[in-house]
Structure formats: C-alpha cells, structure tokens
Amino acid sequence: MSELIWEWASPLKDDKSIIEIETVLGKQLPVEFRKCIIEFNEGSPCVL
Numbered sequence: 001m002s003e004l005i006w007e008w009a010s011p012l013k014d015d016k017s018i019i020e021i022e023t024v025l026g027k028q029l030p031v032e033f034r035k036c037i038i039e040f041n042e043g044s045p046c047v048l
Contacts, residue, residue: 002047009043 012018018037022028029037 006040006043009040012041
C-alpha cells in the first residue's frame, strides 16, 4: 500500500480565512476537510 505524505505544507495560524470562504459560499465545510486545510495548508500530496 502506498503512503501519502504532504510536501511544502505550512499549517494555518488560525481559521479566519476558512470562515471567510464559508461566509462567501453560505455553507460550512465538513469538519474533516477543515482539519485537512488547517494542517496541510499550501501543501501538495505525494504518494510514496
């Protein structure tokens, strides 16, 4: 099985930008997706 790693990721300092996007969209993002964005911000997934 392949392992997924994230290159060039830098965690968000806060979720302010996510809240702004949710406001524009008029919907809340799923919790797991929010966690992924916060942890792997600007990252690129890579399979080993």
